[in-house]
Amino acid sequence: MSTFVQNKVYLWGILLHYFIQKKSAAEAHKILADTYGDNALSDTTCKDCFRRFKNNDFELEDKERSGAPKKFEDEKLEKLLHQDRCQTLTELGKTLQVDESTVSKCLKVLGMNQKQGFGYRMN
Incomplete structure (x- = not known):
């Protein structure tokens, strides 16, 4: 280790x-x-x-995760934003079946942030 x-x-x-x-x-x-x-x-x-x-999960070791879904989430997120940049974190999270914080992190990685009332834009 x-x-x-x-x-x-x-x-x-x-x-x-x-x-x-x-x-x-x-x-x-x-x-x-x-x-x-x-x-x-x-x-x-x-x-x-x-x-x-x-949630009664007291495991101190990381759970095993594969790296493949991350790229898929990024690509799917980009497609969703291309269709409609005014979706909320909640809406995007529900569509991607992930937590809002995951969507937020993906947006940051993609170099995007939300502009009040204008949807998501590149930084």
């Missing part, structure tokens, strides 16, 4: 400890950031972990 993975599992264990202690994901992230600096988990990762813990 790589050092990166060992550190991530260690930090997820710390998050589990704070979850059991009834701390919020934001509080846990602040503690990790104060303690580990640039080596801390991101705020989003902390929130994702807490969401998993709330």
Whole structure:
């Protein structure tokens, strides 16, 4: 197991400890950031972990994922936006059968952001 993975599992264990202690994901992230600096988990990762813990998923190792669906999601997202750039994150997520945060991350990777009232545009 790589050092990166060992550190991530260690930090997820710390998050589990704070979850059991009834701390919020934001509080846990602040503690990790104060303690580990640039080596801390991101705020989003902390929130994702807490969401998993709330769903009784206490597995500290990453679940296996294939890389193929990601490219498919990006391509499908691009097609959806080509058809209608004014769709919301919720609508796009439902169509792609993924969480809104996944859609948001894909949009950022594609270099797009939402302009108020004007749909999605390239950055």
